Amino acid sequence: MFRNAFTAAGAGLAATALGAAAPASAEIVTITLGGDDTFQTQQAVGYGVVYTDFQKDYIARIGANGGGPFSFTYRYDSDAVAVNGRYAIELVSGNAAGMTDWSDFTAYAQFQNAGTNGTALQFMLEKTEVFGTNRYTTWASTSLASPRSTGLIQFGMLPTSFGALSDYKLRAASFQTFGRGGTIALNTSLSSMSVGAPPGGGAVPEPSAWALFILGFGAVGAAMRRGRLQALRAI
Structure with missing residues (x-):
């Protein structure tokens, strides 16, 4: 059974997005x-x-x-x-x-x-x-x-x-x-x-799973970029 899950430290947004958008598993x-x-x-x-x-x-x-x-x-x-x-x-x-x-x-x-x-x-x-x-x-x-x-x-x-x-x-x-x-x-x-x-x-x-994976990686990347910008502002 394909289960779309992605977890990483500080990547809660991506995990949430994947879990919410995932279709019923086959x-x-x-x-x-x-x-x-x-x-x-x-x-x-x-x-x-x-x-x-x-x-x-x-x-x-x-x-x-x-x-x-x-x-x-x-x-x-x-x-x-x-x-x-x-x-x-x-x-x-x-x-x-x-x-x-x-x-x-x-x-x-x-x-x-x-x-x-x-x-x-x-x-x-x-x-x-x-x-x-x-x-x-x-x-x-x-x-x-x-x-x-x-x-x-x-x-x-x-x-x-x-x-x-x-x-x-x-x-x-x-x-x-x-x-x-x-x-x-x-x-x-x-x-x-x-x-x-x-x-x-x-x-x-499946193709739909790949789409969700890409969406999740994109969300993680955006979150990491925001974190770096906030760290730079704090310096």
Whole structure:
């Protein structure tokens, strides 16, 4: 949760200004999901299967017959509202078998019925290319599922906290490519999860927070200048 606070000796004005002007805080959650298991390959290849150049590179990097370590860090606002069942999230970083450029993918979260595993929360990366009448779609997803009775995953409620990875009945990752007439799906298990600031630094304040910080620093500077002027007059 971003909490805008600035305290310094003799800076009560700045602290007051920040506290009075700060908007309601939003719960910002950062989660990293990863694994290092070998992928299980499922292929459904039809006649005349065609993949885009990007998909061919994707299959080669992810490893259609092997696999490699993967790790994805996402950040989301727990108060986000779904649009057509999808919640907007931010991909902080992603690495799957050395593939690190996900700039063309759309990141979102969604809930699904996971059957006997309960309710699943899926973190999705999706890229769709359209050529003529053909659609070529590629996904990278990581999923956690648990019975509703545990309170870990509740349909329609983005979690503000997570238990241990072992608390979830379903812990899965999937890398899927849908070409014209053929499909390749690479499935594996999550083996690591951490919640909090992503590696290399903490959460990035929202633009409104930066504005308040600047306002506070300006107030502190003005107060210090007034103090110096009063000290000079007293000499």
